[in-house]
Amino acid sequence: MWALYVLEAEKYDKSLVESWKSDMEGILIFVRSNSDDQLVQGRTFLRQPTAFIIESYKTLTPDSGVATVQLLSQNSQQLAAAANGSTFSSPTRAGFAPSGSSLLCNVLWFISLGLSLSCALIATLLEQWARNFLHRADMRSSPIVRARIYSFLYYGLKRFKVHTIVDIIPLLLHASLVFFFAGLVAFLIPINAVVAAVAAALLAFIVVVYSLLTFIPLWHLDCPYHTPLSTAVWPIARHLMILWRLRYNAVADTNNSLSTKTMVQAMSDEAMLVSPxxxxxxxxxxxxxxxxxxxxxxxxxxxxxxxxxxxxxxxxxxxxxxxxxxxxxxxxxxxxxxxxxxxxxxxxxxxxxxxxxxxxxxxxxxxxxxxxxxxxxxxxxxxxxxxxxxxxxxxxxxxxxxxxx
CATH class of the missing domain: 1.20.870 (Son of sevenless (SoS) protein; Chain S, domain 1)
Incomplete structure (x- = not known):
């Protein structure tokens, strides 16, 4: 009996861990900066916000070139006043304050960079956790000992919400991309309104498509599209559906289990529902x-x-x-x-x-x-x-x- 449990648990856990590792490897390839030619995609994304930040952070401090021009202009005015015998009063220099668009742009880009680096760190840790999980479960040869270790470790994964962490990592990466595009819009506003409008339209299109990909699988359970937010929004959508049924259909005996089902359980039930x-x-x-x-x-x-x-x-x-x-x-x-x-x-x-x-x-x-x-x-x-x-x-x-x- 325990040998059968170990066989099934090993098959399930290895499949689960391999899926996690493949997801994390994809995220690492996307966010890490490396000189390897196979990581061109990762170099492209991570270096873009870094390159923009190198240029944009300068707008948060006074421009030394502008200060030099002001000093030279002041000196020339003083010399002209001395030659004419007139009095020259030096103008009061106002304190430097970065523009609102500059502040917003840098805040958004630094958030984007921080989220990307956080994704890389958590993905690296998760790969290590997955390897440790399999190694600890395979250390013993006795079926009953391995079965208890598998059970102990798996319920530890559920207790500490590792599945949730795996779902959150892609969400952080998606948020990083959105913050980068938003910062790009803020960066372009003082430069050129037309280019900023094009970037804003692109950002709006991405947000709309992402929202559709999030909400469509909530109503169409056979939809292959979904985002990390779909799982988070699912319980709210189920409760709203129950309230809608109670209000408009006057259903007195609503299936309470509807609100507690996961998306996978609801999909399985609909697939097995007797219907044409x-x-x-x-x-x-x-x-x-x-x-x-x-x-x-x-x-x-x-x-x-x-x-x-x-x-x-x-x-x-x-x-x-x-x-x-x-x-x-x-x-x-x-x-x-x-x-x-x-x-x-x-x-x-x-x-x-x-x-x-x-x-x-x-x-x-x-x-x-x-x-x-x-x-x-x-x-x-x-x-x-x-x-x-x-x-x-x-x-x-x-x-x-x-x-x-």
């Missing part, structure tokens, strides 16, 4: 499966499942009857002919006698199950080709089996 949409998905999946089977060995496994889909110990199963009927009449699948292919191969001498008998029995059971389908609402299936093959090739005992069962 689920039936259509099942049929498309079966069609794709049949099309992907390229040889008789792969087709044997599919053919073997058909009798169990249509018939059980209590009699016929109508759940998949319509799907099988559609598969038989699908113009591109030609399922009956494909069943006839493995049946013909039983007597070609290329497979062993035992394998030939097993394949022959499987095909005959499948044909028997298909032949007993209720076809009141469908056109009659054409078994002519199969009947000719059965009567000309099969031995009498096999043919008797096929007709008597």
């Amino acid at each position: 949409a689920r039936s259509a998905r099942d049929y498309r999946a079966l069609v794709w499966t049949v099309k992907s089977l390229s040889d008789d060995i792969e087709l044997d496994a599919f053919i073997e499942t058909i009798p169990d889909l249509l018939w059980g110990s209590a009699g016929g199963r109508r759940s998949y009857e319509d799907h099988i009927q559609k598969l038989l009449r699908h113009p591109d699948l030609r399922l009956l002919r494909r069943i006839a292919g493995p049946l013909r191969s039983c007597d070609n001498g290329l497979i062993s006698l035992e394998a030939a008998k097993r394949r022959q029995t499987t095909c005959l059971k499948t044909l028997w199950a298909i032949g007993h389908l209720q076809t009141m609402t469908h056109a009659t299936l054409d078994f002519t080709e199969l009947i000719d093959h059965l009567t000309s090739v099969l031995d009498p005992e096999a043919l008797l089996y096929s007709t008597s069962t």
